[in-house]
Amino acid sequence: GDSVGYEQLANDLAKARIDKSSRFTDWSRRPLTEAQLAYAESDVTHLREIYLALKADLDASGREAWVAEEMAVLSSPATYEVKPENAWQRLKGRVRKARELPILMEVAAWREREAQTRDVPRQRVLKDDALMDIVQRGPRSVEALAELRSVPNGFERSRSGGEVLAAIERAAAIDPKTLPRLERERGRPTNAAVLDLLKVLLKAVADAERVAPKIIATGDDLEAIASDELSEVPALKGWRREVFGEKALALKNGRLALRIERGRVVVA
Incomplete structure (x- = not known):
């Protein structure tokens, strides 16, 4: 299959049964029960046997280089570095009109900088749906921003709301000739x-x-x-x-x- 869960790996490779009855219990209560402790321990106690089984399979198939290649990507700092000026590329597929692109670039860059500064997920700063509503409607005033249903109540009069409006003003000043080409989604190819x-x-x-x-x-x-x-x-x-x-x-x-x-x- 495309993926496999830890429980299945433990069952298939370590011949272990994991009791998941404690999965949705209240883990904030103390002391933890014996069942909770056993469930928590099971997350690591079978890893050695699973590793040895997978390693043996890799050695036998000669695919150690495959894993090394995948791990090189995962361990590279560049994989996790997000430059604010490139943040718009995550959402470029949702842009339908050329005039929306500069707004997306500026607002997405603002959100990324804000998320990194506050060290919070970008969705906590402004959800994707709200960001795209702003991109598509391009509000130029507090009142117009407040009309967007996806934007949280009071956002338009907050510091963040003011910064979003400022980002839209910057977008309006961008020369369209300097914008990257907006790639359209490919349909079924002619070939x-x-x-x-x-x-x-x-x-x-x-x-x-x-x-x-x-x-x-x-x-x-x-x-x-x-x-x-x-x-x-x-x-x-x-x-x-x-x-x-x-x-x-x-x-x-x-x-x-x-x-x-x-x-x-x-x-x-």
Whole structure:
């Protein structure tokens, strides 16, 4: 599957049964019950056996480099560094009109700076729905901001409300020619047959590698490859390119074929 829970791992690899009856009990009360203590301990007591089982499987399959590649991304500070000026990119897919883009850029940057300064989740500063309402309506006054139902009561007269209005004013002063191009969501590509073949190839590779297809490539990856083989997608990088990406490019360019053997798709 795409993922597996700790309880399932403990059951399959450590042959342990975890009693989850204490999961939704009141953990603020003291003293904790014996059942609660046992449940809390179970979160770590089986990790060694699970690790050893997974490590043995990795060693046998020669995929230690796969894990090292994934861990390098997770341990890199750049993975978690969010620059306020780039915060708008998380929501760019929800922008429908070019005039909304500068407002999104300015308000999203304000929210990100505020969240980092206060050390709180960005949604606690201003929820995505409220932010997008502001982007789409572009209020220029306290009264107009107050009319938005998604904005919390009193927000329009708060310091944050004033800063949002100031961000909208800054957006209005941005030269449209300096804005990045707004990419439209891709529909089904014109080369739909290529996409269908890539899906079949992915399923065949995933079955052969005993890996969930989505771990190797997503639907967006396949659409990007079908449209442009120079796309910067994960499926064309690292171990994913090695096991699937190169085959996908070869299939697209007629250097690889698929055939049926005993009812199964195989790569030829």
